[in-house]
Amino acid sequence: MKRGLAIKRGFTYLALVALAVVFAFPFVWMLSTSLKYDWQIFPREGQPFSLNLFRWPMRWGNYPRALETFPFLNYLYNTLYICLFNVIGTVASSSLVAYGFSRVRWRGRNAIFILVLATMMIPYQVTLLPVFILFRNLGWIGSYKPLIVPAFFGSAFFIFMLRQFFMTLPGELSDAARIDGCSELGILLRIVTPLAKPALATVALFTFMGSWLDFMGPLVYLNDERLYTLALGLHAFLGRHGADWSGLMAAGTVVVAPIIIIFFFTQRTFIKGIALTGMKG
Amino acid sequence: MTTAAAPPTRRASYAARAERRRLVTGLLFISPWIVGSLVFTLGPVLVSLYLSFCDYRVLTPPHWLGGENYRQLLADEYFWRSLGNTAFMFIELPLGIVIGIALAMLLNASVRGQPGFRTLFYLPSVVPVVASAMLWLWIFNPDPKIGLLNGLLGMLSTAMEGLDALLHGLLPVLPASLHLHLPPEIPWLVSATTAKPSIMLMDLWGVGGGMIIYLAALQGVPQHLYEAADIDGASSWQKTWHITLPSISPVIFFMVVTGMLGVFQYFTSAYIMTSGGPEHSTLFYALYLFQNAFQYFKMGYACAMAWILFLISLVLTLVVFRSSARWVYYEEER
Numbered sequence: 122m123k124r125g126l127a128i129k130r131g132f133t134y135l136a137l138v139a140l141a142v143v144f145a146f147p148f149v150w151m152l153s154t155s156l157k158y159d160w161q162i163f164p165r166e167g168q169p170f171s172l173n174l175f176r177w178p179m180r181w182g183n184y185p186r187a188l189e190t191f192p193f194l195n196y197l198y199n200t201l202y203i204c205l206f207n208v209i210g211t212v213a214s215s216s217l218v219a220y221g222f223s224r225v226r227w228r229g230r231n232a233i234f235i236l237v238l239a240t241m242m243i244p245y246q247v248t249l250l251p252v253f254i255l256f257r258n259l260g261w262i263g264s265y266k267p268l269i270v271p272a273f274f275g276s277a278f279f280i281f282m283l284r285q286f287f288m289t290l291p292g293e294l295s296d297a298a299r300i301d302g303c304s305e306l307g308i309l310l311r312i313v314t315p316l317a318k319p320a321l322a323t324v325a326l327f328t329f330m331g332s333w334l335d336f337m338g339p340l341v342y343l344n345d346e347r348l349y350t351l352a353l354g355l356h357a358f359l360g361r362h363g364a365d366w367s368g369l370m371a372a373g374t375v376v377v378a379p380i381i382i383i384f385f386f387t388q389r390t391f392i393k394g395i396a397l398t399g400m401k402g
Numbered sequence: 403m404t405t406a407a408a409p410p411t412r413r414a415s416y417a418a419r420a421e422r423r424r425l426v427t428g429l430l431f432i433s434p435w436i437v438g439s440l441v442f443t444l445g446p447v448l449v450s451l452y453l454s455f456c457d458y459r460v461l462t463p464p465h466w467l468g469g470e471n472y473r474q475l476l477a478d479e480y481f482w483r484s485l486g487n488t489a490f491m492f493i494e495l496p497l498g499i500v501i502g503i504a505l506a507m508l509l510n511a512s513v514r515g516q517p518g519f520r521t522l523f524y525l526p527s528v529v530p531v532v533a534s535a536m537l538w539l540w541i542f543n544p545d546p547k548i549g550l551l552n553g554l555l556g557m558l559s560t561a562m563e564g565l566d567a568l569l570h571g572l573l574p575v576l577p578a579s580l581h582l583h584l585p586p587e588i589p590w591l592v593s594a595t596t597a598k599p600s601i602m603l604m605d606l607w608g609v610g611g612g613m614i615i616y617l618a619a620l621q622g623v624p625q626h627l628y629e630a631a632d633i634d635g636a637s638s639w640q641k642t643w644h645i646t647l648p649s650i651s652p653v654i655f656f657m658v659v660t661g662m663l664g665v666f667q668y669f670t671s672a673y674i675m676t677s678g679g680p681e682h683s684t685l686f687y688a689l690y691l692f693q694n695a696f697q698y699f700k701m702g703y704a705c706a707m708a709w710i711l712f713l714i715s716l717v718l719t720l721v722v723f724r725s726s727a728r729w730v731y732y733e734e735e736r
Contacts, residue, residue, distance in 0.1 A: 130511075130513075133508060133511050133513055134513060136508060137508055137509070137513060137519050140505070140508075140519075140523070141519060141522050141523075144522055144523055144525075144526060144607065144610070145522055146550075147526070147534075147537055147538070147541060147607065148525070150537075150540075150541060150550050151537050151540075154540065162548065163547070163548060164547045164548075168547070169547065169556075170546060170547045170548070170552075170553030170554075170556055170557070171553075172553065172554070172557075214434040214435075214438075217431050217432075217434055218431060218432045218434055218435040220431050221427075221428045221429070221430070221431025221432035222428075222431075222432060225424055225427050225428040225431060226424055226428075227421075227424045227425040227427070227428035227429070228421065228425060229425075230428060233432070236439075237435065237439075240439055240443050240444075242663075242715070242716070242719065243443065243447060243712065244663065244666065244667060244708065244711050244712055244715055245667065246667065246688060246691055246704075246707075246708040246711055247446070247447055247450050247705075247708040247709065247711070247712050248442065248443055248446035248447060248450065249695075249708070250446075250450060250453065250695055250701055250704055250705055250708065251445070251446035251447075251449035251450050251453065251705075252442055252446050253695075254449075254460070254701070255441075255446070257460070271438065271442050273434065273438075274434045274435065274437055274438020274439075274441070274442065275434045275435040275438055277435075280435060305427050305431070330528060333530070334528070334530050334531065336530070336531055336532055336670045337669065337670065341696065351530065352530045352531075352532045352533075353532075355530070355532045355533060355536065356532045356674060359532070359536050359539075359674070366540055369536055369540070370537070370540065373533045373536055373537055376530060376532075376533050377529050377530075377533050380528050380529060380530075381525060384521065384524075384525065384528055385521070388517070388521060391614075392520075392614065392618065
């Protein structure tokens with residue numbers, strides 16, 4: 122019995138390590154290519170494929186060269202700018218709306234809440250074109266407004282998530298505050314917000330990741346290269362220097378590395394947040 | 403109104419006033435959503451429905467066509483092809499679910515270094531699609547001397563040939579027609595037959611996104627159920643089938659619904675890696691819609707496509723919801 126368990130455990134580790142290699146290898150391959158000279162990437166006539174990952178001499182120059190055509194800092198600034206306003210807008214508006222759907226009792230509340238859930242079912246393609254036309258008529262194309270302004274009107278998914286969380290908070294605290302003459306907004310800010318910190322952090326993090334990863338939005342609304350986000354800039358780089366693989370991989374590494382770092386530091390919030398969102402069924 | 407009909411006692415009017423105040427407060431709190439959904443969701447949905455019956459090319463005002471867009475769509479070869487390509491990608495859904503759950507179960511077996519493995523498996527799903535698409539373009543490079551996958555495949559195929567020769571040498575009884583064989587190279591994204599499976603392979607690299615949700619669900623399965631099963635002498639297979647999977651079925655259900663909608667909105671990697679090629683084999687529905695809207699500027703046509711997409715997803719969701727009573731178990735019902 123004990124022996125069988127040890128063997129089983131051994132197989133689990135073996136499988137995990139093998140899978141870890143498979144999952145990590147694309148990243149390693151990217152890093153490896155980003156440090157190679159062309160003559161190391163493309164074998165000469167008669168030479169076979171080489172799995173040598175890190176070969177001497179390493180070509181660190183790929184990075185400065187890539188960053189010359191791919192203004193990383195500029196794109197990073199643009200991306201962070203959009204992310205920041207999305208986070209502020211989404212957290213503020215979604216918690217206001219979620220409060221209205223959970224901590225204030227009013228007639229018709231649940232019926233309207235079902236409407237909120239229903240809007241989640243609408244594929245974005247249905248609204249994309251009219252919204253595009255709307256922004257075009259407003260003269261907002263080529264600015265960050267189309268990517269930022271909608272965030273200030275609440276996002277159905279996060280409203281839902283926060284509402285579920287707010288519902289679990291005890292009602293006595295807000296009742297006591299109400300008796301003391303505290304306004305509803307005051308209750309949200311002073312009582313609910315401190316208690317809901319983990320949920321709000323999750324919303325912030327997910328919103329951040331969402332707008333960091335967004336490709337379609339910037340693709341549709343931004344046309345000036347100086348305003349490009351990282352994703353869009355990388356796409357332009359790929360279009361222009363499609364054969365410069367070491368340069369592309371260097372740019373890719375530079376884009377991916379911050380995410381890996383952020384993820385390492387926020388892992389716990391992430392996992393907790395996913396447990397919050399995933400358990401709704 | 404009720405207060406006006408009955409003679410207003412002080413208490414009733416107080417209650418009515420309190421209720422009205424709560425209604426106003428509630429509406430004020432949700433007002434961002436009301437405005438936002440009118441401007442960015444409900445309004446656009448109606449506009450899109452109207453435009454789907456119009457010829458609209460952005461620069462000139464919309465021109466009413468009636469059902470012409472829909473009639474054209476039904477006769478449009480590429481519409482059907484994009485629908486077929488998208489339907490093909492549904493294979494990815496069960497694959498992703500099975501692999502995601504399997505990975506989560508492996509990790510849930512309280513192994514040492516779990517956080518490290520978890521992070522590693524999860525990472526690919528937080529990489530911007532542009533970056534992963536670019537990386538996989540490079541990995542899929544069809545030149546066996548350059549592309550990672552074809553390079554590895556070439557090595558494996560050579561090794562396999564050697565093994566085959568060895569086996570046939572050792573065991574002459576093996577029939578000559580029986581051979582160990584691996585193709586030395588696969589055209590991946592370059593051929594119409596392998597392009598879609600290649601994209602699936604790339605997507606499965608990002609399976610960690612689902613895995614982490616299953617993992618959270620697995621950790622919520624009540625431990626006492628397993629203990630009871632142990633006492634009854636249940637095998638681990640029985641425990642998986644009768645405890646684990648039913649317990650996480652609400653999460654699987656959630657993943658099926660979101661995954662289904664996701665397949666229909668499949669866009670970015672095809673747009674970046676293949677732009678629909680080769681031979682339109684990766685022309686997915688959302689990609690063709692995007693091309694109609696922003697490359698051919700046939701906004702009305704694209705809106706008609708969006709509405710068909712909407713109806714298909716509604717029907718699919720309804721079907722899954724209907725079926726859910728049979729296979730999704732909720733805690734409260736147990």
